[in-house]
Amino acid sequence: MQRECDALRTKGKRIVLVPTMGYLHEGHLSLIREGRSRGDFLVVSIFVNPTQFGPREDFQAYPRDLKRDVQLMKPERVDAVFYPDAREMYGAHFQTSIRLSCLPKYLCGRSRPTHFTGVATVVAKLFNIVRPHVALFGEKDFQQLLVIRRMVEDLNFDVEVIGVPTVREPDGLAMSSRNTYLTAEQRAAALSLFQSLKEARKQVLEGERDAAKILQRASDRIRAYPEATIDYVAICDPETLQPLEKITRPALMALAVKIDKTRLIDNIMLCPEGMSGSDPGR
C-alpha cells in the first residue's frame, strides 16, 4: 500500500483516504462520494482498530462483513480497499502511542479514556501508509474530527482533513454501524437522541440561552425511555469542547446514550445567530 501510494504521489496523483471500521452504511458512502470528487486515487481503509476499544467495550461484537462492504463500494469507483490485519498493524514490540492532552478530557473521552489515543495513533499510521493529500471523517464523530485536525496540525501532517455532515435514517437516527445492534423497541428509544437535539435547536431559535435549561429538557426527554442511560449531554465550545453556560455564539451540543448495551452518539450545532435574522428587533 505504501509503495503503491508513494509511486502515485511521485506521478503527481492526488490521493484521498476514507478511514473506516467497515460495516459500511450511507454515512460512509457519503464520505466516499465526497472523497471521490476530491482527488485521483481514492483509498478506503477498513480496520476494526482494537486499540480504540476499552476493555469492556464491543470490539469482539463489532459487526464485520468485508464482502458486503466491497459490494456496497462497487458503484462508488473506489481505487483501493486497504484492510490490514491487526498483527500487521501492531507487531509484537509495538509500544508507540499518540496522545492529546486537552480534547480527550471532554465528552466521549471521559468514559472512554484510552479511545482517542487509539484513534490518533491508528490514523497517524494510516496517514503514513497511504500518504493521502486529503482525508475525510464524519461529523457524527465530532470529537474524533477535532482530535484528528489537532493532531494533523500539531505533528505537521501534510493532510487536508475534511468533515462530512452526518447522514440520518428517514426517522432522524444518525447512521452508525452499531444501529444494527438495536431491536425495534430500542430503536424507538434511540430516536430520542436526535429528537432532543432538534428540540434544543428550536429552544435556541426561540431565544433560550441558558445551557443548563436546554440540557435539562434534553435529558428529561431521553430518560423517559427506560432502555436509555445517558453517558453525557453537553453544550460546549466547538473547537476546545470546553462546556458553555450561555449560548452567545455557535455551540456544539453533543450526547452519548446507551440504549440497553448499545452506545450511540449524536451532535448538532446550536446557532444563536440563526435567531437574529428572525428577530430584527434585537
Place this chain on the structure above:
Amino acid sequence: MQRECDALRTKGKRIVLVPTMGYLHEGHLSLIREGRSRGDFLVVSIFVNPTQFGPREDFQAYPRDLKRDVQLMKPERVDAVFYPDAREMYGAHFQTSIRLSCLPKYLCGRSRPTHFTGVATVVAKLFNIVRPHVALFGEKDFQQLLVIRRMVEDLNFDVEVIGVPTVREPDGLAMSSRNTYLTAEQRAAALSLFQSLKEARKQVLEGERDAAKILQRASDRIRAYPEATIDYVAICDPETLQPLEKITRPALMALAVKIDKTRLIDNIMLCPEGMSGSDPGR
C-alpha cells in the same frame, strides 16, 4: 520547507535529513557527510527543542550559534538548513505527544522521564515537514536511535533510519555540544567515561561475563574523580535495553555521568564473540 520537499519528492529526488540541535561538532559533520552520500537533497535541521529538556535542565544554557554552524557546513554541500522557531513548532493550542511505553523506562529515560516523548514528537514533526527518505542519527545517543527506529516502525513512517558511529576527540572523549561547558580539570574527569568503557571491553575480551563485576570496576574508575556523579552505568540488551546479568551475546554498555553540572553520555558494544576467535579451545 514542506512545500519545497514535497515538490522535490514529486521530481523523484531522494531527500536526506540530519536533525540536530546545532552548535555543530565533528560528530554532526560525520552525520552530514554520511547523509550527503545517501541522497540528492540534504537537509540539516537546527532546533534546540524545548520539550526534550526537563524543568531543571540546560535548555536556556544550551550553546547556540547559527552563524558558526552555517560556516561549518559550508564545505559539506548541504542543500537546506531548516531552523524553525519554537513558536512555529509549538503553537498556542499544541497538545499532541508521541510516547513509547518500554524503551524510555531504561538508561536516560529514568532520570529524564519526559525526554524521549519530546524527542519522538519533534522528530515526527521534522519527518512530516521534511519528508525524508533517509534520516541519520548518532550512535552516541544510542537510546534515542532505538526510540526513533521503534517509532518509525510503529507509526509506519516511510523513513530509513541510519545510525552513525560516535566521533571522539583525540583523547577519546565523545564529541558533544555540551563538552563546551567543561573546564580543563573537568575534562580530565570526563575522560573516565570512555576509559571505563574501553576497560570493560577489555575485560570481556579477557573472558569476564559477569555484568555486575564489569559495572563495579567502571563505577569505581569514574568515582575516583570527585567532580563525577554517576547517573547510571548499565549493561543491557542492545534492542530492548533490558539489563543483562551475563554477557553471552553482544551487549550495550551505556553510561551517563554528571561532571559537575554537565551531563555526559557514552556507550560501547561489548562483544563476547570477539573472544571466541582468540580462543579456539571453546
